[in-house]
Amino acid sequence: SVSNIVPESCLLIVVGLLVGGLIKGVGEKPPILKSDIFFLFLLPPIILDAGYFLPLRQFTENLGTILIFAVVGTLWNAFFLGGLMYAVCQLGGPGLNHIGLLANLLFGSIISAVDPVAVLAVFEEIHINELLHILVFGESLLNDAVTVVLYRLFEEFANFEQVTIIDIILGFLSFFVVSLGGVFVGVIYGLIAAFTSRFTSHIRVIEPLFVFVYSYMAYLSAELFHLSGIMALIASGVVMRPYVEANISHKSHTTIKYFLKMWSSVSETLIFIFLGVSTVAGHHYWNWTFVISTLLFCLIARVLGVLVLTWFINKFRIVKLTPKDQFIIAYGGLRGAIAFSLGYLLDYKHFSMRDMFLTAIITVIFFTVFVQGMTIRPLVDLLAVKKKQETKRSINEEIHTQFLDHLLTGIEDICGHYGHHHWKDKLNRFNKKYVKKCLIAGERSKEPQLIAFYHKMEMKQAIELVESGGIGKIPSAVSTVSIQNINPKTLPVERILPALSKDKEEEIRKILRNNLQKTRQRLRSYNRHTLVADPYEEAWNQMLLRRQKARQLEQKMNNYLTVPAHKLDSPTMSRARIGSDPLAYEPKADSENLPIITIDPASPQSPESVDLMNEEPKGCGGLPPSPEEDEEGLVMRVKEPSSPGTDDVFTPGTGDSPSNQRMLRCLSDPGPRPEPEEGEPFIPKGQ
């Protein structure tokens, strides 16, 4: 299909072209991507999204490499290209002769920066391994500082009569100011945001706002002082993330994630469309020599730069970059909208050849995005580049990784060698001792990473279970391994003791989850019920349906696996049955279609009872504990194919109708439900 061949960015540009053509055809003047709009509104969401979700571990591990590519690589590109273009211009005949060296250098600096938007758009789809992804992507983010400095430098110099050495040295220094200043601003705002989030436990609703606002302010502040806004944005995202995530509620976390993804998607789409429209709308000055040589030299500069730098970097890397890697890095050097906007910013008065520049820039952008973007995927397949491993982070991996970290730190200490791990460990300890106390509210500040990870995982699994309605996609592997398999000495009865710790319950949930794969839960119908909150009407419908079903029931009674609980089993017995025999949940081989689960809904231990029911967040609140309801085993059936469109009915056999009624009513009543304690797993305590 088309989307497999053509990356999204290309399609969007084509759409933009069409739209632009349409508008022009109608006679109106199509809107051009103004630099203000681009830099102030369209770019920040994308960068924030990238920075907030930056995989920090890989990033820091490869930071040296990334920096070298970003700084030295971009400088090389800019000067090489600028110089060569100057030579071309001198030789290029009357049309080009007047373009000075500085103008060419400026042009070179604009076009040499790898663009994060384009890289993201293309690399997202090809799923290469994390190392390459972070290298190219990190480079595209960090080269912003270089681009900003070079751009401003050359723009100013072009107006000077003479450029002295002092100016050059100052320019060199300004690079450090710009980049480090940008990072500094970002860090400050990140810390403020983290600190603010510490106090938001009572106003959960506006937590996401802080993240967005503070980050944007970091960006604006940096841009205000002509520092690197992108680096500020990334720094603030990276700094605030661990603390904010520890402080905010789960819902806020989800909100932040989805808002960022949404905004960045929208921005990206708009940027590419606008590029297309601007191409149609802009004034163009096409000069064959200039454009073609630009394109050629861009490619050559990139390849040469990558080769030379990799040769240099490989001396210091443990994991060397293979030629295949180098090829992908070179090929992934896409240019994008930033170059266009920077070119657009050029002043007509000083740069009369602005149109020509813009034409050349657009050509290069189109070339890289279309040609390189489209061909990179087959090339990746052809060269058999390692792809991203789609394994989920498991608790085992986390344990092992931490173990390994400590081990390596220890070995380094033994060797007396202050290496990578040593400093990382020191930083972690400093973090834990001082910083976390300030920035994370209350209890969580003392939580070790392993525990936090474990909780997060459990929560994720619980949510996945809820969302999938319990069918099919159980996150963990399909296996019948239960706690008994690994520790036979554990008394099953132990699990049902009233004083269950939260973690034990999580175990139990896991076991239940594994065993409940094949049953369908009644959760789906809750969605409809909770929207229509008329309990009596629903109950009435239920009654009618039930009467209908009662007849069918007679026939099917024999197929039920478990004896209708309410008659024969006392509550304790059914509970004991749950406890001792996990296999009760497994469908027996000889039954054809109806595995049944008997679950005791209410237990005297806690008011909040029905566990599986409550997994659906809109489900019923706690059933009032009442002795009568103990008798009702809740029998859930797989939906019969013969009755489509009707809800599953609770069929407690021939249960008492009043308590049945009450239960049905209760279950369909959305009811006031106490908000679960933020930060806790959805599933309330108790069983």
Next chain:
Amino acid sequence: TSEQIEHLHRRFKQLSRDQLTIRKENFDSIPDLEFNPIRGKIVHAFFDKRNLRQESDGLADEINFEDFLTIMSYFRPIEMNMDEEQLDRFRKEKLKFLFHMYDSDHDGKITLQEYRNVVEELLSGNPHLEKDSARSIADGAMLEAASICVGQMGPDQVYEGITFEDFLKMWQGIDIETKMHVRFLNMETIAHCY
């Protein structure tokens, strides 16, 4: 390389206070190691006879420089010109070292109790932690390991422990050969005075 050996030799002499062998107590003199939650296991690993490629089991009392080097060799970084087989062997060696660290009673399997022990040690940096949390994490991890390695199990079967093959399987996702190494870039940053 020879410089690295030289450097290690100097370090060895420092630790052993100019004697020929090191004992466990010598490791106590390293201040930074105290913060390390698994220091016990690390020190233990140095003396573990299985790591020292000796035939017997159990712990050696003291190690000389050769043994020191042997242990350090587990942390060699990989070289570019290794072929698949060498890489594989390398990988197995490193994983075996790790395995021995987990498996403290030398029976070739990591049982639930040993795993719990590991997790507890990892979390031992935090004094106010319930034993339960550590245990349940270990249990959960063990469950996961079992389901990866064995898949379907009836309720009567008991999963004894993680054998080395299972251990290999668990580590498949992680490139151990690229991670488990120590750099010797800056010789000058050796801390000279202890």
